[in-house]
Amino acid sequence: MSTAQQLPLTDLQIALISRALADRRRFQILTQISASTEAVPCAELLKAHPVSAATVSHHTKELERAGLIATLREGKYASFLMQRDVLHAYAQQLLQFC
Numbered sequence: 001m002s003t004a005q006q007l008p009l010t011d012l013q014i015a016l017i018s019r020a021l022a023d024r025r026r027f028q029i030l031t032q033i034s035a036s037t038e039a040v041p042c043a044e045l046l047k048a049h050p051v052s053a054a055t056v057s058h059h060t061k062e063l064e065r066a067g068l069i070a071t072l073r074e075g076k077y078a079s080f081l082m083q084r085d086v087l088h089a090y091a092q093q094l095l096q097f098c
Contacts, residue, residue, distance in 0.1 A: 020065075029060065030068055036082075040081075041078075066086075067086040068083055
């Protein structure tokens with residue numbers, strides 16, 4: 001998990017997360033990553049999504065930039081972990097508008 005994400009998130013963080021979640025494919029990739037308690041290898045994402053490796057790479061970079069996932073690298077291989085505390089902070093901040 002990421003280190004002690006505190007409320008409130010900055011306006012930039014909110015915008016990056018909102019933008020990342022607005023894309024259907026990124027949302028599907030995040031859903032797949034969040035379904036696992038272990039790191040999800042990039043190869044698993046490629047099997048589940050009928051797009052190129054470059055497209056998956058682009059989407060995972062956007063999710064990482066938003067702070068929603070962390071990338072673990074071992075040589076040329078990458079795996080991804082959900083950053084649940086960031087998504088939770090985002091949801092909590094959105095709930096303030098209700």
